[in-house]
Amino acid sequence: MTLSIYNSLSRKKEPFQPRATGRVGMYVCGMTVYDFCHLGHARVLVVFDMVVRVLRSRGLEVRYVRNITDIDDKIIVRANELSEPIDAVTSRFIDAMHEDEAALNVMPPDEEPRATGHIQSIIDMVRVLQDKGLAYQGSNGDVYFRVRKFPGYGALSGRSLDELLTGARVEKDEGKDDPLDFVLWKTAKANEPSWPSPWGDGRPGWHIECSAMSTQCLGDHFDIHGGGMDLRFPHHENEIAQSEGATGKRFVNTWMHNGFVQIDEEKMSKSLGNFLTIRNLLADDPDPNRAGEVIRFLILLSHYRSPLNFSDGILGQARAGLDRLYAALRLAPAKPASALSAEVRSYEAAFQQALDDDFNTPSAIAVLFELAREINKASEARDTALVDELGCALKRLADVLGILYQDPERFLGIGSGSRSGVDGILSASEIENLLAERRQARESRDFARADEIRDQLEQMGVELMDRPDGSTEWRVR
Numbered sequence: 367m368t369l370s371i372y373n374s375l376s377r378k379k380e381p382f383q384p385r386a387t388g389r390v391g392m393y394v395c396g397m398t399v400y401d402f403c404h405l406g407h408a409r410v411l412v413v414f415d416m417v418v419r420v421l422r423s424r425g426l427e428v429r430y431v432r433n434i435t436d437i438d439d440k441i442i443v444r445a446n447e448l449s450e451p452i453d454a455v456t457s458r459f460i461d462a463m464h465e466d467e468a469a470l471n472v473m474p475p476d477e478e479p480r481a482t483g484h485i486q487s488i489i490d491m492v493r494v495l496q497d498k499g500l501a502y503q504g505s506n507g508d509v510y511f512r513v514r515k516f517p518g519y520g521a522l523s524g525r526s527l528d529e530l531l532t533g534a535r536v537e538k539d540e541g542k543d544d545p546l547d548f549v550l551w552k553t554a555k556a557n558e559p560s561w562p563s564p565w566g567d568g569r570p571g572w573h574i575e576c577s578a579m580s581t582q583c584l585g586d587h588f589d590i591h592g593g594g595m596d597l598r599f600p601h602h603e604n605e606i607a608q609s610e611g612a613t614g615k616r617f618v619n620t621w622m623h624n625g626f627v628q629i630d631e632e633k634m635s636k637s638l639g640n641f642l643t644i645r646n647l648l649a650d651d652p653d654p655n656r657a658g659e660v661i662r663f664l665i666l667l668s669h670y671r672s673p674l675n676f677s678d679g680i681l682g683q684a685r686a687g688l689d690r691l692y693a694a695l696r697l698a699p700a701k702p703a704s705a706l707s708a709e710v711r712s713y714e715a716a717f718q719q720a721l722d723d724d725f726n727t728p729s730a731i732a733v734l735f736e737l738a739r740e741i742n743k744a745s746e747a748r749d750t751a752l753v754d755e756l757g758c759a760l761k762r763l764a765d766v767l768g769i770l771y772q773d774p775e776r777f778l779g780i781g782s783g784s785r786s787g788v789d790g791i792l793s794a795s796e797i798e799n800l801l802a803e804r805r806q807a808r809e810s811r812d813f814a815r816a817d818e819i820r821d822q823l824e825q826m827g828v829e830l831m832d833r834p835d836g837s838t839e840w841r842v843r
């Protein structure tokens with residue numbers, strides 16, 4: 367195993383060594399379900415799905431846990447706004463999230479624990495922290511973590527307690543002893559969901575949910591914990607304090623954080639009106655299956671730790687790139703090649719090497735483009751054995767990234783069977799009729815008429831591709 371991963375805790379790339387040979391436990395902070403998933407969520411979903419696929423492709427048995435926060439201030443506010451029960455709101459947005467995941471070809475995690483299903487283990491952990499002097503019930507009834515009692519606090523975010531104290535405030539309704547302390551258990555307010563506890567009726571704070579659920583699903587100490595960059599502080603810093611405070615053991619070996627998503631070089635936010643949900647993006651394309659794969663591909667075109675700057679131009683580039691790969695794959699029949707030559711194996715090695723370097727997907731995708739170029743060359747030279755072999759390698763490597771999983775002709779929209787024509791303008795049979803007329807015009811050497819038909823179709827968004835055998839394929843752009 368030569369895979370190295372950048373560990374946010376040590377701030378360097380480290381060779382990845384699973385705790386138990388051949389087995390990996392991985393926890394990723396999932397969604398707080400009060401709205402539709404946006405592009406930032408899509409990035410978390412796709413990046414860690416890619417990580418799981420790469421680890422599995424190396425023969426590792428991965429247990430992937432991604433939680434759902436289904437009780438939270440934001441959810442309560444949303445349910446009140448909508449005048450709906452909380453569980454109606456959360457179950458609707460959980461269903462929507464699962465649909466979005468499927469469109470992005472994101473595999474379901476092995477376990478998807480929900481906070482409301484783990485209240486007892488949360489209470490147990492808070493009690494242990496209190497017994498160890500790391501937690502106390504404040505003057506307002508809320509239970510807090512006593513940050514100064516946990517010596518390693520600030521290690522993940524690289525901040526000292528003095529730095530953290532600047533800007534820390536105690537709000538009026540809080541009962542903290544120290545501005546640095548954070549809440550573990552909140553006392554019930556009127557008309558809010560609550561559970562009985564040793565500190566009275568209440569509900570868990572957000573940070574403790576993840577400590578309790580990850581420990582319950584993966585044990586006290588596991589391999590990889592991931593999430594978006596914005597969770598590094600305070601959420602993950604607090605998770606370490608809670609878990610290591612409660613167990614006295616190391617919590618996580620490798621911390622992974624993916625970078626932010628920007629829209630046209632601006633931060634994505636509801637107030638700026640540039641908030642892109644996954645379903646809006648899917649709805650913008652006449653073929654949502656294609657749109658989902660384009661978004662996945664666009665996300666993987668950036669290294670997971672770099673900022674991802676989304677724009678229509680970048681979306682178009684991703685679509686064109688994926689078209690190129692599918693066009694090459696289409697030349698290679700689906701039958702597996704028997705043995706791969708040294709030349710083809712060298713592409714596989716370059717691909718593995720790229721991913722070994724902290725999941726460098728842009729470099730790995732560059733290898734796929736090289737393979738596509740070689741397929742086109744081999745096809746022009748009519749070397750079908752080489753086309754088969756290269757096509758087989760392309761498919762196998764693309765599989766590791768979870769791309770090129772659709773039928774190439776369908777993805778490219780080629781032929782009358784795959785598309786219904788141009789919506790409301792031209793049916794597939796009308797397109798076929800015009801193509802027949804164009805063929806006749808060409809046969810009778812009326813090239814002006816043939817070109818006229820081509821231009822007419824192009825204007826309506828139908829692209830024609832003349833094949834060497836004289837036939838013509840079409841697709842709706």
Ligand SMILES: [Zn+2]
Pocket residue numbers: 394395396576601
């Ligand atoms: Zn979390």
